[in-house]
Amino acid sequence: MSRQYDGPIVDIARYVFHYEITDEAAWRFARLALMDSIGCAIETLTKSEECRRMLGPIEPIGPSGFRLPGTNYVLDPIRGAFNMGMLIRYLDHSDALAGAEWGHPSVLDNIGAILAVADWLCISSNNNFSARRLGPPLTVKTLLTAIIKAYEIQGCYQMRNAFNEHGLDHVILVKLASTAVVSWLLGLTEEQTMAAISHVWMDGHPSRVYRSGANTIPRKGWAGGDACMRAVHLALLTKAGQVGAPTVLSDAKWGFQARCFGGKEFDLPRPFRTWAIQNIAFKVMPVEGHGISSVEAALIQRERLLRKGLQVSDISKIEVRTTKAADMIINKSGPLHNAADRDHCVQYAIALVLLKGSYPETQDYNDDSPWATSTELATLRDKIVVWPDAQLTEDYLNIEKRSVSAGLTFHLQDGGVLDEVLSEYPPSHVRNPRTETLAREKFVRNMQLKFSDAEIERVVRNVHNDELSIKDLVGLLTREDSVITKL
Numbered sequence: 031m032s033r034q035y036d037g038p039i040v041d042i043a044r045y046v047f048h049y050e051i052t053d054e055a056a057w058r059f060a061r062l063a064l065m066d067s068i069g070c071a072i073e074t075l076t077k078s079e080e081c082r083r084m085l086g087p088i089e090p091i092g093p094s095g096f097r098l099p100g101t102n103y104v105l106d107p108i109r110g111a112f113n114m115g116m117l118i119r120y121l122d123h124s125d126a127l128a129g130a131e132w133g134h135p136s137v138l139d140n141i142g143a144i145l146a147v148a149d150w151l152c153i154s155s156n157n158n159f160s161a162r163r164l165g166p167p168l169t170v171k172t173l174l175t176a177i178i179k180a181y182e183i184q185g186c187y188q189m190r191n192a193f194n195e196h197g198l199d200h201v202i203l204v205k206l207a208s209t210a211v212v213s214w215l216l217g218l219t220e221e222q223t224m225a226a227i228s229h230v231w232m233d234g235h236p237s238r239v240y241r242s243g244a245n246t247i248p249r250k251g252w253a254g255g256d257a258c259m260r261a262v263h264l265a266l267l268t269k270a271g272q273v274g275a276p277t278v279l280s281d282a283k284w285g286f287q288a289r290c291f292g293g294k295e296f297d298l299p300r301p302f303r304t305w306a307i308q309n310i311a312f313k314v315m316p317v318e319g320h321g322i323s324s325v326e327a328a329l330i331q332r333e334r335l336l337r338k339g340l341q342v343s344d345i346s347k348i349e350v351r352t353t354k355a356a357d358m359i360i361n362k363s364g365p366l367h368n369a370a371d372r373d374h375c376v377q378y379a380i381a382l383v384l385l386k387g388s389y390p391e392t393q394d395y396n397d398d399s400p401w402a403t404s405t406e407l408a409t410l411r412d413k414i415v416v417w418p419d420a421q422l423t424e425d426y427l428n429i430e431k432r433s434v435s436a437g438l439t440f441h442l443q444d445g446g447v448l449d450e451v452l453s454e455y456p457p458s459h460v461r462n463p464r465t466e467t468l469a470r471e472k473f474v475r476n477m478q479l480k481f482s483d484a485e486i487e488r489v490v491r492n493v494h495n496d497e498l499s500i501k502d503l504v505g506l507l508t509r510e511d512s513v514i515t516k517l
Contacts, residue, residue: 035224036279038296039231042206043223045302046179046214056304059460060174061493063125063181066312066469067141068099068489068507069476070124071117075100076479077392080248080369081120085113094154096146099507100480107150111208111262115142115255121392122251122373125310126319127181128426128434129188131200132355139201139254140180143208143261145504147215148173152501165217170503171496176211178307183207185306189429190297194358196290199238201257206230208261216269225274229264231286232278243362246371299429309432311458312469315389319458320356321376323436325389326456328380331438332387334448342384342410347441350376350416351450353426356436357418363411369395372402380438381410425454434459480509 034040051057074081085098087105096110097103098117105113118124119139126132152168166172184207193202209230213223236256240249268274279286287293317325328348335342360376372378372395382390382401394401401407422435433454440448455461457468477486489506492498 033276035228035274035276038279038298039224039227039276041302042183042210042227043220045183046210046223047220049179049302051175051178051304053304053308056178056307057174059307059310060177060181062312062466062469062473063307063310064141064174064177065473065490065493067118067124069473070119070121071114072100072480073123073392073476074117074120078120081116081251084116084252094150096150097153097504097508099504100509102508102510105146107147108259108262108266110146110150111143111258112252112255113142114146115139115204115258116252117255118142119254120248120251121316122318123313123316123392125312127185127188127306127310128319128355128432129185130190130192130427131188131194131203132319132359139204139258140184140208140211141177142255143204143212143258144173144176144180144215145500146258147212147262147265148176148500149504151215152499152504165215168215168500169496170493170498170500172215173500173503174496176215178304179302180207180211181306181310182302182304183210185309186298186300186302187296189299193291194238196292197237197239198290199236199241199253201253202230202235204254204257205233205235205261205264208258209264212262212265213268216265218265218269222268224276225272226265226268228274228276228278229268229272230261232275233260233264235290241359241374244364244367244371246374247368248370250370250374309460311434311460312465312472314458314465314468314472316373316392316395317379317390318360318374318376320353320434321360321379321436322458323434323453323456324350324352324356324376324438325379325383327436327438327451327453328383329387329389330451330453331440331448332384334451335440340442344443345384345410345413345440346443348380348414349439349441349450350380350414351419351437351439351452352376352416352422353435354418354423355426357416361416366402369397375411376416377411377414378407380414381407384410432461 086103087109091106095104095106098113148168184203187203209226213226239245240247311319360374362375366372366375382394393399425431425433435454437450437452439450457464474486492503
């Protein structure tokens with residue numbers, strides 16, 4: 031007789047194997063999340079030479095592998111999960127979900143693992159491993175189901191469990207959610223899935239130092255892909271016969287909760303259903319999620335300033351009232367050393383849009399961007415004061431309200447004041463009526479970097495074809511003539 035696994039592990043496995051998704055809104059948002067993630071991957075592939083240098087196989091594996099969208103690479107599922115996860119997340123333009131822990135469910139980033147494994151299973155029909163698979167049919171509906179459930183697992187854990195308080199990066203939850211759904215896709219049993227999940231909790235976990243202060247570096251862009259890779263690796267090891275550790279969470283001395291979580295148990299705000307996929311933020315601009323409201327408020331204030339016949343140079347100080355999370359993550363002074371550092375600095379984003387007059391673009395953060403060396407922008411940055419507000423933080427953590435608010439007040443050189451503009455639900459937030467339309471436009475814009483309008487329309491049509499084989503969907507995204515040159 032098998033031993034009883036810790037309750038949180040059992041709950042995840044039961045949800046993955048037995049919960050039936052019936053909410054039409056969940057399916058709608060899952061399709062949009064899939065398209066958005068693919069678009070983000072194509073955007074990164076086209077715009078980031080730094081990321082392209084990390085792509086591709088360690089060694090060629092032949093035709094039976096995951097076909098990386100936008101390229102001619104065929105990869106094993108572990109390397110494929112890393113590549114896809116990294117492409118989606120690298121430019122910080124993929125969807126996000128806020129909470130006591132914050133993260134990007136799409137690649138923090140589960141779609142990287144899900145798509146890589148699903149496509150690999152589909153096209154490895156001559157592989158004995160694949161032939162023995164007992165999992166669900168590999169259709170678009172199964173792909174969407176895996177996405178919804180991965181988002182839900184990660185999202186529910188993010189709401190009230192602050193892994194960051196213990197120095198752990200939030201990609202621990204990518205590894206958790208991806209391992210669970212990938213185990214299901216691979217055809218593992220429910221008990222094997224619990225074993226795989228237990229390996230997540232006994233694994234080592236990244237420090238979030240690479241997202242903080244002067245240590246903010248490009249690793250934050252591939253950390254989600256790394257977690258996807260680990261998730262697939264753990265699921266495959268379990269498939270090969272590795273057993274789990276049933277009390278990996280609750281063991282009094284060596285369990286995760288005692289060793290890494292301050293002795294606390296996890297706090298889940300609701301049962302696993304389809305809540306997370308319906309509450310994610312589709313980032314319609316490449317701004318760290320907690321800074322989007324500040325950017326929106328800054329553009330509104332800029333219009334007010336210009337209507338008064340004033341210029342940005344007439345500003346003496348900008349006060350930014352925001353959440354504790356935003357203050358912790360993106361409140362930065364002093365030199366900014368790279369693109370990853372700049373896109374996690376709310377002062378940089380605010381100064382940029384005030385001078386530019388429009389939303390940021392990914393290239394605005396690059397070392398060779400004129401904004402990166404602009405003395406005007408640097409001077410304006412120094413005028414911006416950021417502070418956390420208790421009420422805004424409470425509203426941010428309130429699972430019913432879920433605002434991501436920021437209020438900007440402009441103080442002028444002549445002693446005047448432009449009263450605060452408060453942005454609670456900016457474009458990107460699911461409660462903003464413009465968000466879904468803007469997210470679809472973003473997808474098309476990103477896809478146009480490598481695909482024709484007819485090809486894009488075909489992808490959209492097939493994302494809505496539940497019975498389509500996953501390999502046929504991924505086949506629409508490959509580029510046989512796309513050779514990536516590594517420097």
